[in-house]
Amino acid sequence: MTSAQSTDHLLPTPPHDPFFRAVTAPAFTHELLAGLAAGRYAAVRVPGFLPRERCEEVLAALKEREFDSYGTNRIHPPVMRFGVGVSDHMADGGVADGYWKALEGHREAWQGLGLSFDPFRTCREGIAADWPPGVAVGRRGGREMGEGVAREPNQGFQVHFDDALREYADDLLDTPLIGQFAFNLYLSVPPSGGETVLWRHRWQPEDEAYRLPNASYGYDEAVVRGAESIELTPEVGEGLLIDPRFFHAVRPSRGDRRIALGFAVGVSASGRLLTWA
Ligand SMILES: O=C(O)CCC(=O)C(=O)O
Ligand SMILES: [Fe+2]
Known part of the structure; x- marks a missing residue:
């Protein structure tokens, strides 16, 4: 036996934060949402959150349509999407007028899919089914924000974080937020790759040294070096x-499209969940 083999079991196990974990559950319960907001969990997964027939209906309709690409300076490698997200319409720390105009086209495009149900409403209401303060689409200046987008990051998402408090100069929504989540519902997943990775590292000022060039949303992966991580392989319907x-990233997909419905979820001071995209 070589010395490497004989001492393998003596290698120190990296320390683990018991609160940095993904929990899998049959539904998004009050306890799980409160725990995610409080920092007791890093992620909550609900397999079969949207029944397979419904996933298939939305996916079949989306597959008939052309996806657009996000602004390719900021989002590189390109991510395709169907629908409008506010991140492409940020201007001077606020939201450009073009967002509201683009949302009109977005609503027409989603209505044009002719679905038998509203997938964003179904997801939103499913998240809040055991959350008495309820859920609504967030508003800015009295106007309703976008409900969600279908995103296709076949070449992955760079390491990044999302935090509306840091991304916008003032409150993004009319109601200030005391917590934030990101929601994804997977409609199509590749046979390999496409993992979502989360690192136990939150933005700190020194991290700006790792920001990728050209006003990218992403950071060099060295920004999370040494941090504990969780890798999640998405399933259809989850x-x-x-x-x-x-900080989180999506790994490149191999073998099939990776399409997810997504929106941001804020927790307002009253406890009400407010979504936007
Ligand atoms: O597609 C995913 O799994 C995560 C995408 C992402 O970056 C987000 O939802 O904030
Ligand atoms: Fe993200």
């Missing part, structure tokens, strides 16, 4: 809520 202030 609903996932994460704490998006942890």
